[in-house]
């Protein structure tokens with residue numbers, strides 16, 4: 732079975748490595764993919780840990796986990812990336828995340844901003 736994020740790797744060879752040690756996210760896209768997989772797995776601790784401290788909202792963790800469990804995740808499509816490579820300090824990832832909610836297919840289309848904090852890729856929020 733391929734990873735939840737839709738890569739050709741297994742979960743163990745892909746997002747699980749990042750879930751176990753966030754330093755394994757070498758690019759903003761890898762971190763973004765690991766966050767999608769964490770939504771599929773309703774891994775609230777990882778969703779908080781991969782969020783930049785400036786924009787992290789620990790009080791929302793429970794609501795995020797409950798929501799992530801309440802929908803059925805379908806797939807992730809990474810559409811475009813800017814910078815976000817190993818030697819960059821910021822970057823964006825534009826993606827579509829598909830899921831079933833209340834019997835309907837829904838899609839989150841987002842251009843996300845990522846920056847490094849303490850040399851680790853972190854999710855900052857919507858790119859504005």
Ligand SMILES: [Zn+2]
Pocket residue numbers: 734735736737738742745746747764765768
């Ligand atoms: Zn993955």
